[in-house]
Amino acid sequence: MINNQSQTPPTKKRTHWPSFIVLFSSGLGLMFFFGIAGATFFAGFTNLIGQDANASDTAILFSYTAAGIVLCLLLLPSILLAIKRISGEVVSTSRVLEKAFALFHPKRLIWLFPLVVLFGHLIASRQSINWIFLPGLNILALGIPIAWLLWVGIRRLNPGSLQRNWSTFGAGITVSPLIIMVIEIVFMVIGFLMIILLFSLMFTGAEINPESLFSALTQGSNIEQMDGQEIVSFIQQPIILIIILIFISGFVPIVEELIKPLAVWLMWFKPLTPQDGWVLGLLSGAGFALVENLGNITAGEGWTFLVLARAGASALHMFNTAIISYTVVLARVKKRFLPAVLAIIGTILIHGFWNGISIFATFSSPDSADSAAIWPTGFIIAIAIISVSLVGGIFFTNQRLAAKSTQTAAAEANHQPDLPEPEVPGIHESEK
Numbered sequence: 001m002i003n004n005q006s007q008t009p010p011t012k013k014r015t016h017w018p019s020f021i022v023l024f025s026s027g028l029g030l031m032f033f034f035g036i037a038g039a040t041f042f043a044g045f046t047n048l049i050g051q052d053a054n055a056s057d058t059a060i061l062f063s064y065t066a067a068g069i070v071l072c073l074l075l076l077p078s079i080l081l082a083i084k085r086i087s088g089e090v091v092s093t094s095r096v097l098e099k100a101f102a103l104f105h106p107k108r109l110i111w112l113f114p115l116v117v118l119f120g121h122l123i124a125s126r127q128s129i130n131w132i133f134l135p136g137l138n139i140l141a142l143g144i145p146i147a148w149l150l151w152v153g154i155r156r157l158n159p160g161s162l163q164r165n166w167s168t169f170g171a172g173i174t175v176s177p178l179i180i181m182v183i184e185i186v187f188m189v190i191g192f193l194m195i196i197l198l199f200s201l202m203f204t205g206a207e208i209n210p211e212s213l214f215s216a217l218t219q220g221s222n223i224e225q226m227d228g229q230e231i232v233s234f235i236q237q238p239i240i241l242i243i244i245l246i247f248i249s250g251f252v253p254i255v256e257e258l259i260k261p262l263a264v265w266l267m268w269f270k271p272l273t274p275q276d277g278w279v280l281g282l283l284s285g286a287g288f289a290l291v292e293n294l295g296n297i298t299a300g301e302g303w304t305f306l307v308l309a310r311a312g313a314s315a316l317h318m319f320n321t322a323i324i325s326y327t328v329v330l331a332r333v334k335k336r337f338l339p340a341v342l343a344i345i346g347t348i349l350i351h352g353f354w355n356g357i358s359i360f361a362t363f364s365s366p367d368s369a370d371s372a373a374i375w376p377t378g379f380i381i382a383i384a385i386i387s388v389s390l391v392g393g394i395f396f397t398n399q400r401l402a403a404k405s406t407q408t409a410a411a412e413a414n415h416q417p418d419l420p421e422p423e424v425p426g427i428h429e430s431e432k
Contacts, residue, residue, distance in 0.1 A: 016085050022167045023082040026075045029174035033075070037068030048131070059131035059299040066135035067294035070143070071173060074290075078170035081163040106151035109144045116140045117304060124303035134299055138307075142293040145311035146286050149318050153282045153394045156402040160276050168263040168280045172287020172321075176262050180288075183255050191247055195240070241363075248359055253351035257320055257344060260288050264325040274330040275401050281325025282394075285318035292317070305375075312387030316354055319390045320347035323397070350386070357382055 044061030120137040123130050159165065263284050264277055272280075293310045327343040330336065361379035375383075 018167070019082040019085040019163075022078055022170065023086070025174050026078045026082070026167075026170045029170070030072050030075045030079065033068040033071040035068075037065045037072070040064040040068065044131075056127055056130065056299040059127075059134040060297055062131055062135040063138045063297045063299075064294075066139050067297065070139055071291070071294065075170050075173060078163075078166040081166055085163055106144070106147040109140075110148040112140070113144045113148075116144070117307060120307065121304040125300055130299055134303075138294075138297050141307040142297075142310055143290065146290055146293070146314045146318070149315055149391065149394055150282055150286050152391075153318065153322060153398050154279055155398065157275055157279060157398065157405065160279060165279070165283055169283040169287045171263045172260070172284040173291055176260050176284065176288050177291045179262070180256055180259050183259075184252060187251060188247070191243065195243065198239075241359075245356060245359060249352040249356040252355060253348045256288075256317075257324060257347045257351060260284055260317065260321040261325045261328065264328055268332060272329045272332075274326050274333065275405065277325040277327075277329030278322050278397065278401060281322035282318050284325070285321030286314075288321070289314040289317040309383065312383055312390070313354075315387055315390040315394065316351065319393050320351060322394070323347060326397075350390075354383070354386060 040061045044058050044065060047058045047061060116137055120134065120141055123133055123137075261281055261284055264272075264280050267280075293314060296306065296310060298306050323343050324340070324347055327340040331340040357379055361375035361383075364376050364379070
């Protein structure tokens with residue numbers, strides 16, 4: 001017989017689709033970076049044992065190997081936490097991660113940064129040994145500033161969900177750079193084809209060398225040594241510099257600043273606080289900055305200048321992404337969209353100004369054929385001032401958010417109603 005008593009139906013476990021998306025994107029990213037590490041290691045080893053081996057090329061290839069391994073390791077937490085969430089396990093930090101973070105804390109690593117830069121400066125041009133030390137030095141020199149800036153921007157704040165933070169950082173390493181790269185490449189190809197068309201109209205019947213033309217447009221190579229007087233005359237036209245400025249100082253900042261906070265855009269309907277937006281923006285910007293830094297590895301005379309310039313670029317990406325994410329969440333919470341609009345416009349202008357300085361500095365460099373050439377002093381001072389200002393912006397915003405969080409917690413504690421004292425039953429004489 002069927003029992004007519006009502007029974008509570010078993011609860012059906014809901015599928016957490018964001019964890020599946022994180023697992024898919026981080027898994028693909030891990031495979032990609034692992035493939036990069038394997039390919040560059042094989043190429044570096046082949047170059048090392050070859051008869052015409054170039055030690056600088058070997059150092060760069062092995063540095064990309066180390067970069068691929070590090071990025072794989074940094075994607076593992078988001079993958080493991082997503083698997084835990086999908087399987088219904090409790091997400092928490094392991095003691096291994098806690099001890100590793102305590103040992104390699106950014107506030108300790110930052111004191112190692114000057115020694116790393118000094119040691120790298122001494123051996124970067126020594127081809128007999130730089131391939132041995134530069135892979136590790138590149139990771140430290142390009143990664144320590146990001147870790148320190150992340151600590152400066154997040155300390156004393158509510159860290160929020162562990163999985164959400166690692167997923168956002170993983171998206172900054174994988175999804176955001178991929179989307180940005182695809183959009184920029186598409187428009188770069190379109191722009192290059194338009195430049196070739198303009199060249200053919202200006203110099204009818206002239207032979208176009210696309211490789212030389214593309215190198216001159218993108219790397220600022222020494223045009224006086226190029227083959228073909230038509231190409232030299234064409235590159236020297238002011239209209240070409242204007243086109244490059246529009247693309248690098250206008251289009252690129254717009255694309256990057258709108259897509260870097262992708263994780264925050266996707267969490268528009270989540271119950272986030274403006275402080276959450278700031279933290280998630282820093283994490284997303286840190287992931288993007290790390291990928292961009294590790295993708296710009298060099299060896300030789302320009303090594304020291306490059307790693308210092310990349311530290312400033314890291315502050316640029318992290319502050320811009322964090323301030324956009326903060327104001328976007330603020331706009332959703334308080335229905336005030338003007339701060340978000342102003343933040344987006346301001347960060348695009350800062351980024352565009354930074355890129356414009358880089359363009360003029362590269363073309364004004366005495367050895368502009370070298371992509372790692374040291375810029376003239378005036379441009380270096382301008383970039384240094386912007387970098388220090390961005391670091392100060394991260395520090396003071398953290399101080400403001402931490403003070404506001406403390407005030408809110410104190411106000412909530414003061415407004416809590418006094419709980420009545422529990423009644424203790426009396427003891428009768430018989431019970432004594």
